[in-house]
Amino acid sequence: MSQRKVLECDVLIVGGGPAGLSVAGALPEDVSAIVIHQDKEIGKPVRTSGGSWLSDMQRLNIPQSLFQIIDTLDIFSDNQKTHLSFQEDRPVVLDVTGLYQWLGTKAEDRGVQIFCDTKFQTTQKTDDGRFETEVRSKAGGIEKVVSKYIVDASGVHCAVLRSLSLGPKPVRYGVGIEYEYALGANDPHRAVLFVGTDALSGYGWVFPTPDNRLRIGVGIIHPDTDLSPREMLEGFLKSSALKRYGMTVEGLVLQKNGGTIPSIPYDPKLVYGQVIRVGDSANFATPIVGEGIRICIEFGDLLGRKLGKSLLTGSSKHLLDYEAACQRAMARNYRVGVSANKRISSYGVADWDKSVARLDRLNERDVVALLKAEFSAKLVLRTLLGLLRSRTEKCLKRLGGHRQS
Ligand SMILES: Cc1cc2nc3c(=O)[nH]c(=O)nc-3n(C[C@H](O)[C@H](O)[C@H](O)COP(=O)(O)OP(=O)(O)OC[C@H]3O[C@@H](n4cnc5c(N)ncnc54)[C@H](O)[C@@H]3O)c2cc1C
CATH class of the missing domain: 1.10.287 (Helix Hairpins)
Structure with a gap:
């Protein structure tokens, strides 16, 4: 009979997106940690359009090769337009795969083990106060992880919380589809957002990327609408709207991306004893445009440092500091944002x-x-x-x- 492969560590992180990898990269080197990630590779497939802000990327020390700086942004509705030529902060479009892999390498450099193609199944607390987590590894690797702490960084899936009956999967969520084309003759520093007929109950975007591509996408809120974002995007691409926005599409689709993001009120509870949530599983993305990457990196990093202190001192105070810092940064803004989001999702x-x-x-x-x-x-x-x-x-x-x- 084959022996079940069991690993032990201080911290098990479920999900190798920007939140989980940032937690992993900020843990002290003497803390043993494992990341399990259900996808075959870090950063692939892409599930986000990667818009962010220059000031935040600089503050978070993200290398400039991992983003494209945007100088001008045009926002279109059916009959109106506004033009922004940025003088202060600038939007950026991230090389999503490159950024996530960079975060993964930082974590591995600290000694964190990352297992791809490995899916969290269930977890339970044992009599000695640790967690026994069952995992399924397609590559035939580990089967069980025993850890003192578990971080739920599984995004919209909330895999750990659901397994422990600590919370449900979000009932209201944004769903987006995006196609990538060659940049062609389009301006590499100009982006477009569009609302109205082409993206009712949401918005659309046209972003130039650092690798000379054009990402064109539509995101809408379910169940506020039961429209399909894919059908909307394909209808949009067949229409003359891109021409009106001063952009063109050349050649075939090079890559198709798609993802889901929670769109529910912010809940300040993030720490459940030794189970902590971070990122989309904690509803960190902003309620207006659903921008979460910079927030996941900033507060993932904070959680990693606080977890290190908790392990060192045995005190839960540090984790509650993390919870309080997130609440200060997000609770009020997100309350205003969610009510605006609910209103605009029914806009005509x-x-x-x-x-x-x-x-x-x-x-x-x-x-x-x-x-x-x-x-x-x-x-x-x-x-x-x-x-x-x-x-x-x-x-x-x-x-x-x-x-x-
Ligand atoms: C269409 C769309 C467009 C977006 N555009 C932007 C944007 O322009 N800018 C921006 O900043 N943000 C954007 N976001 C939001 C951003 O992508 C998220 O906020 C961010 O990715 C959340 O990071 P995370 O690490 O919490 O979760 P994720 O990025 O979802 O990573 C979690 C990972 O956990 C893995 N996982 C899930 N369940 C399990 C399991 N059981 N076992 C093991 N692994 C598991 C998943 O495969 C996933 O890769 C967008 C989101 C969508 C859907």
């Missing part, structure tokens, strides 16, 4: 036209803050005042019209 063409016209009246800093879901009291007030001003102007115009007639 006219609502989107009005919103894009409103965006056109905001300054660059405010548009960036809205896209990043950073709602300072000043921004909320300025947006409300702008709304009030435009409504008052319309009423006055209407009254003037009545008087003349």
Whole structure:
């Protein structure tokens, strides 16, 4: 009879996306850790469009070869357009596979073992307070991992939480499809976002990538709509919309990407004793545009450092510090963002036209803050005042019209 292959470690991380790999890369070298990842390789297949921000990439020390800097962004609705020529912070488009592999190498350099093609099945707490986790490895490797801590970094799957009945899979989620083409004659530093008919209940994007490709995608919210993002994207590609946006598509599709992201209110509980969640399994992506990578890296890194301290001191205080830091950074902004997200997911063409016209009246800093879901009291007030001003102007115009007639 063959012996079951059992490994032991301090920390088992389930999921080798940006969150799990960042936790792994920040653990002290004397902490033993294992990452199990169900895909055959780190960073493939791609499940994200990889938009982010230059200031964040610099702050997180991400090498410049792993992103493309965007100088101008145009946002289109059916009948309106706003143009942003960035003077301060700049958007970037990430080499997603390259970035995740870079994070994986950093973790391995610290001595973390990464097992690809290895899927988390179930886990249970044993009498000695550790976790016994059953895994299925297609490559015929490990079968069981015994660990003191488990990190759920499995993204929208919430695999560990569900196994321990600590939480369900999200019921409301964004689903996106994206095709990659050769960049061709398109500007390598210009991106487009589009809303309205071409991406009702969501939005679409056209991003140039660091490897001279053009990523064109559509993301929508289920179950708010039961439309298929693939059908929407294919309809969009057959339409003349790209021409209107000043872009072209050449040749065949080089790669198809697709993914799912939770779109539910932020829940501040992240620590359940020795089980901790991070990344999409903790709903870290922003509620307006669903941008999660930089947040997963920043707070994954924080969790890795705090876990190291917890193991060293035996105190859970450090993990609660992580939970509190995430709450400070996300809870309030995401509350505002989720209510905006619910409203805009039912927008029709006219609502989107009005919103894009409103965006056109905001300054660059405010548009960036809205896209990043950073709602300072000043921004909320300025947006409300702008709304009030435009409504008052319309009423006055209407009254003037009545008087003349
Ligand atoms: C269509 C789309 C577009 C997006 N665009 C952007 C964007 O432009 N910018 C941005 O910043 N963010 C974007 N996001 C969000 C971003 O991709 C996520 O926030 C981020 O990937 C979350 O990272 P994570 O590590 O938590 O989870 P994931 O990236 O999902 O990684 C988790 C990994 O765990 C693995 N896994 C799951 N279950 C198991 C299991 N049982 N056993 C072992 N492994 C398992 C999965 O295969 C997966 O690879 C987008 C998301 C989608 C869906």
